[in-house]
Amino acid sequence: MKDFIKVLKRFLPPYKGDTIMMFVYNLLGAIFGVFSLGAVIPVLDTFFNKSVDVAVYEKLPWELNTKAIMHNFNYYITFIKDEYSAEYALFFIAAIVLILVFLKVLFAFLASYHSVNIRNGVVRDMRQIIYNKMISLPLPFFSAEKKGDIIARSTGDVQEVENSVMSSIDMIFKNPILILVYLIGLLVISPQLTLFVFIMLPIAGYIIGLTGKKLKKSSREGQNKMGDILSTIEESLSGLRIIKAFNAEEKMNIRFASESNSYRRIMNSMMRRYVLAHPVSEFMGTLVMLIIMCYGGMLILNGTGNLDGSTFVVYLGMFFSIIAPAKAFSKAAYTIQKGLAAMDRIDQLLDAKSTITDKENAKEVKEFENSIAYHNITFSYNGEKKVLRNVDLEIPKGKTVALVGQSGSGKTTFVDLLPRFYDVNEGSIQVDGLDIRDYKMKDLRNLMGNVNQESILFNDTIFNNIAFGVEDATMEDVVAAAKIANAHDFISASENGYQTNIGDRGSKLSGGQRQRLSIARAVLKNPPIMILDEATSALDTESERLVQDALDKLMENRTSLVIAHRLSTVKNADLICVFHEGEIVERGKHDELIEKDGAYKKLYDMQLL
Incomplete structure (x- = not known):
């Protein structure tokens, strides 16, 4: 219960108004529910031929107490009987x-009306918080x-919280009120019998609660396994071409079946315990009801409980009205355990620490003035083998530096350190003489464009993909960027021009078209520093020519870091750095490196062959 209260404290404050109104309406609904049952007593008295006994001929002053209300009610009943x-x-x-x-039902509806606002609002807020956190976390996370597991936490676990924790708001703001008000009504009718009820209900509640133990643990195991299943699905969809190419459908089917069967076993265990809640609560409720009927009947027969037949019937009606919220209370205890397990998994994501953040007094930077300098850079992923070792490089403003070398030699890691996708383990990277960790990260990344x-690309229109990240971009700006990127012609020829949707990851476009949109996006951002990572390596000859022409326009008057496998595309670079096993083993211009007859010459000759 403490964990449940913590969840409500985290997410309910924005909905204080709705919460207060829900509480008030539930209270009013419960009060009118008691009065509606109490008003039946005169009818039962008539059926039991007790009309003479309840005849009242004098009216009391109106007061907010049961005695005055019932007395005056009987007075008007007597008056109507005598007159009519x-x-x-x-x-x-x-x-x-x-x-x-x-x-009663009107106030119950109004309470539920506000409950819906709270439930859907909290779930929306939760999804937004998760998404904001997910976007803010650094790439190493x-x-x-x-x-698949992250997706499961953002979707399935949130849905579980909605279905269990949020749907159990009634447990706090409705059922206790109903139980309390009806118990007060029972105390007014028969204190002696109600004290007996107070003894029986906790015993029944304890027995019901025994069946709900370990439900939270089983639910967490099930949700973890669902994350594994979603991961398998995501990997299968991403690698479908390879699965089919290697005839691995049966292997993947077996792998998925194993995960699915494991999930089924976990859920069977959990759901069997869950479905036990209803029959146990039903049986215990009936048992308590029968015990009270027997005990109350003995009080009436012995004349020791100030009860008569009509009052006892209404008493049983009120007690029966308690059973429904009490059963809902016990059922909610089960569902809350499932929801809290999902909330634990969500909190693992929300509590994840971002290792790449701004310093407390980080400086703003709006312009790139002089140079980029890598000083003795050493870096490894998660403390494993060093990807970069003691790398030094200075890049003056306006120069183009090409990074070449074998795959896995550290080129991409080298450029990923500049926008702080990762932070260096040793050494420093400086922009205009200041460590990039001393700048505001948003300002630093505004200086850079990536291709x-x-x-x-995103499942959106061409216009929105080019204008991505640029506020208040006009159509003229987007068209100008597309023309520089050699993209305007194919965009104009598409069905809806710049408003054409390009599909998931740009699936409706060719590779060259997608790359030119990426270049147009970088052109529109107009950053002083460009990072180009193998921007033409996956294209055919014609597309490569168009893209390379666009890249040449993009790099004009900019400081550029270019990773290239095709050495022909970087012949004119101001500086070429050859990477090998995390180190720069050669550097110089194309002709100089050819004359050295070293690692670069070897790569160049291999490509000529």
């Missing part, structure tokens, strides 16, 4: 009961986590 007939009195009581029941080997 007992039948008219029955119709009058029926009308009163109908009005009271109408008010995602290299250690499965995408990667894999064009990262």
Whole structure:
């Protein structure tokens, strides 16, 4: 219960108004529910031929207490009987009961109306918090986590919290109120019998609670396994071409079946315990009801409990009204355990620490003035083998530096350190003489544009993809950027021009078209520093020519770091650095490196062959 209260404290404050109104309406609904049952007593008295006993001929002053209300109610019943007939009195009581029941259900509806606002609002806030956290986490976090598991926490676990914790808000703001108000009504009718109820209910509640133990643990295991299943699905969809190419469908089917069967076993264990809640609570409720009937009947027969038949029937009606919220209370205890397990998994994501953050007094930077300098850079992923070792490089403003070498030699890691996708382990990177960790990260990244080997586009229009990250971009700006990137012609020829949707990751476009949109996006951002990572390596000859022409325009008057496998594309670079096993083993211009007849010459000759 403490964990449940903590969840509510975290997410309910923005909905204080709705919470207060829900509480008030539930209270009013419960009060009118008690009165609607109490109003039936005169009807039962009539059936039991006790009309003479309850006849009242003097009215008391109106007060907010049971005695005055019931006395005056009987006074008006007596008046109607004497003036008209007992039948008219029955119709009058029926009308009163109908009005009271109408008010009861009206307030119950209004309480539920505000409950819906709270439930959907909290779930929306939770999703937004998770998404904001997910976007803010640095890249190293995602290299250690499965995408499918993160998706499961953002979707399935939130859904579980909605279905269990949020749907159990009634447990706090409705059921306790109903139980308390009806218990007060029972105390007013028969304190002696109600004290017996106070003894029986905790015993029944304890027995019901025994069946819910370990539900939270089983639920967490099930949700963890669902994360594994989603990871398998995500990997299968991403690698479908390879699965089919290697005839590995059966292997993947077996792998998925294993995960699915494991999930089934966990969920069977959990759900069997969960479905036990209803029959146990049903049986215990019936048992308590029968015990109270027997005990109350003995009080009436012995004449020791100040009870009569009609009052006892209403008493049983009130007690029966307690059973429904009490059962809901016990059921909610089960569902809350499932939701809290999901909340634990969500908190693992929300509590993840960002290792790459701004310093407390980070400086702003709006312009790139002089140079970029790497000083004795050493870096490794998660403390494993060093990817870069003691790398030094200075890049003056306006120069183009090409990074070449074998795959895995550290080129991409080298450029990823500049925008602080990762932080160096040793050494420093300086921009205009100041360590990049002393700048505000947003300002630092605003100085840079990226064009990667894999064009990262979004399932949106061409216009929105080019204008991505640029506020208040006009159509004229976007068209101008597209023309520089040699993209305007194919965009104009598409069905809806710049408003054409490009599909998931730009699936409706060719590789060259996607790359040119990426270049247009970088052109529109207009950064002073460009990072190009294998921007033409996956293209055919014609697309490469168009893209390379666009890249040449993009790099004009900019400081550029270019990773290239095709050495022909970087012949004119101001400086070429050859990487090998995390170190720069050669540097110089194209002609100088050819004359050295070293590692660069070897790579160049291999490509000529």
